[in-house]
Amino acid sequence: MSAGHGTAAPATGLLASVADLAEMELARVGGADIIDLKQPAFGALGAWSVEALISAVQLWRGWGPAAPALSATAGDQPMVPVLLRTAAERVAATGVPLVKVGLFASPSMEACIEALAPLADAHRLIGVLFADQQLDFAVVGALGRAGFSGIMLDTADKKSGPLTAHLDPLTLGQFVQEARRHGLMTGLAGSLTLDDIAPLAMVGPDYLGFRGALCAQGRTGTLDPARLAQVRARLPAQAGTATG
Template identity: 30%
Template structure:
């Protein structure tokens, strides 16, 4: 069954998302970019909330070019973006080095930006092939880098996304999708065989920088479960 991931910035939002039924909680600061990292103290508080419920913790760690800090402890998913890396010849060895700093039980996630040209990120196929050759990477995330330029389907049509999903699944990896998805576009993403639907703005009271709303999380969980059935 497809799972719903909700990005939160603090412990209170984590509790709200958990109570709304989210399957995966992701620690992310929306005001610091597509994969903005939360401060260490906030991350610790979020982890404590999830430990009480035995739910997986996903963490956004920023962009590789910005030399992200790797937190201590186990992260179910660890996401590092590749904005600017098409201009860095040795980005693959740099990313491997950072991934190797993760706890042994943590899973690195390969991140594709749908607007990869604007983000100066490597192409989707290049990232898929890199991830497929890394034993610890079992998940590929397709997201948008610049939230001002439209959602995921502004950059990829359904056929393009489905083709990438087929390529990812054929290499025994799962697909997570994000990028300003809402109740109208989530079924489209699921129709493209996404394994994880990741949201922030759709679960907020208003804009993506506002607080997480439990009622909206619950409605999104119901939508994902209904569409999966």
């Protein structure tokens, strides 16, 4: 997985969140760099069932070495260390290579990260922070020290507007650079639109994440290949990163 190191900034890839196996196929054909298993009807980071995740991993493995990367969310979990780790372990045990864990603003943040550190030694964890909550960039360093593989910025309340309504490009650029300094892959998401792509790509994240912009009826609707093609056309393909 690329963390963006090197003399030249890598192209910004496309993370497409999908709600079922049919959408997985559409995302693969549509050129997604990461296919993200998320059930939007169940919250900001709604999780697939274990059975569905196992089926998804089987489908993904059948695509062979040219397959896009695969990630899955551990759900909107309370910030209780043992519960958060159990949820992440449940997803990791299915064989999903990238496990996204939501880190909501809480006094228990440090304890939750510490609880996840042993799992991060064996699995590739992505910490997800939320721009519409109290955001502490010190968490970036904590995730790096805990052995996380990556970090994403998202929004918890999808009615609160896109990521760009909460943080300006300068702040987002600082976030990306701080994450890179700690060896973390970076992603930006949160109700992003087509108009957000150009300014956010200039910030230099490894990935931009989309759901609502890919669906004709909003994030809880069905993925629309035409909308996916519009997003894909504005982001150059990112080959050979975050592979499984």
